[in-house]
Amino acid sequence: MKFTGTKDYIATEDLKVAVNAAITLERPLLVKGEPGTGKTELARQVAQALGAPITEWSIKSTTKAQQGLYEYDAVSRLRDSQLGDPRVNDVANYIRRGKLWEAFVAPERQVLLIDEIDKADIEFPNDLLQELDQMQFHVYETGKTVQAVHRPIVIITSNNEKELPDAFLRRCFFHYIRFPDAETLARIVEVHYPGIKKSLVSAALEQFFEIRETPGLKKKPSTSEVLDWLKLLLAEDLDAADLQRNAKDALPKLHGALLKNEQDVHLFERLAFLARRG
Known part of the structure; x- marks a missing residue:
């Protein structure tokens, strides 16, 4: 066996x-x-x-x-x-x-x-x-x-x-x-969503890892949560350009799939506030 x-x-x-x-x-x-x-x-x-x-x-x-x-x-x-x-x-x-x-x-x-x-x-x-x-x-x-x-x-x-x-x-x-690296995670995404646009996956995973590495984050989003997030992005027919953020909008699109408590949401809101002041 x-x-x-x-x-x-x-x-x-x-x-x-x-x-x-x-x-x-x-x-x-x-x-x-x-x-x-x-x-x-x-x-x-x-x-x-x-x-x-x-x-x-x-x-x-x-x-x-x-x-x-x-x-x-x-x-x-x-x-x-x-x-x-x-x-x-x-x-x-x-x-x-x-x-x-x-x-x-x-x-x-x-x-x-x-x-x-x-x-x-x-x-x-x-x-x-x-x-x-x-x-x-x-x-x-x-x-x-x-x-x-x-x-x-x-x-x-x-x-x-x-x-x-x-x-x-x-x-x-x-x-x-161990938490998968970007390459392995991209392979996992492909298994769950065959044929998904590579540009969307690349942009989404880049943003996802930025969120995971944000200092002060109480709960890091997991593999299952990024899969849920991508499912929502596909359902909303969003593409890589739609994921771009600016200083006024530090929260990612459909962030409820990734951020699961108010402390982490407030963290990104504070980061947006500091970015605007800067």
């Missing part, structure tokens, strides 16, 4: 190496990077390229590691016992499978995406150490052990909102997706 990228996803050479190294080592691939740089999409494209089904587990602040294994619905069992339901005699009827269980017992090898692991409690990664390492877990209510039929390709994403435990990091192959 080798990942060589897909026609819909521009993967750098070092990213391909990281994916294939994780597959060879049979270790989870931990992918970090700015929000919007294609970490989640990477897992989907790996699944597509390898012809494997994907199981996605999106992590929230309230998610517990146990939910990825299974949950025992004691409340439903109590209710059914009060109603005289014969199903209560088999506790397995009240075990709800989690995403890891689904991936473990699938008839073919799966890609398992654990998305945004850093959103959960700090103990969350440690609580999955043994299960991801041994590819099995015990169901205490039934006394049975669930073991992976085929070891899934595990891809874990993080936006770096909090540090992950060393013991967890030691078991992963790590890759940081």
Whole structure:
């Protein structure tokens, strides 16, 4: 199994190496990077390229590691016992499978995406150490052990909102997706908008990188946001000349796609004010 990228996803050479190294080592691939740089999409494209089904587990602040294994619905069992339901005699009827269980017992090898692991409690990664390492877990209510039929390709994403435990990091192959340079970003744009005018792309990306490099910017626009911006530019039938700014108008056209908080909007408004005074 080798990942060589897909026609819909521009993967750098070092990213391909990281994916294939994780597959060879049979270790989870931990992918970090700015929000919007294609970490989640990477897992989907790996699944597509390898012809494997994907199981996605999106992590929230309230998610517990146990939910990825299974949950025992004691409340439903109590209710059914009060109603005289014969199903209560088999506790397995009240075990709800989690995403890891689904991936473990699938008839073919799966890609398992654990998305945004850093959103959960700090103990969350440690609580999955043994299960991801041994590819099995015990169901205490039934006394049975669930073991992976085929070891899934595990891809874990993080936006770096909090540090992950060393013991967890030691078991992963790590890759940081750097923000793409202008040439790579132009290739990404071409994939999403085939045939787009090169003059528009050139002018838009030049302005986009100027915005990203503006000192004092609170949130830098990401790859997904520049794609949204270009979609709007195309919908409005704008060309390179329409993107030119002057001192009176420091904000880019349709800036709401790129600037996502009032502090950054005010920053560009202040820059325009200073430019006019100058």
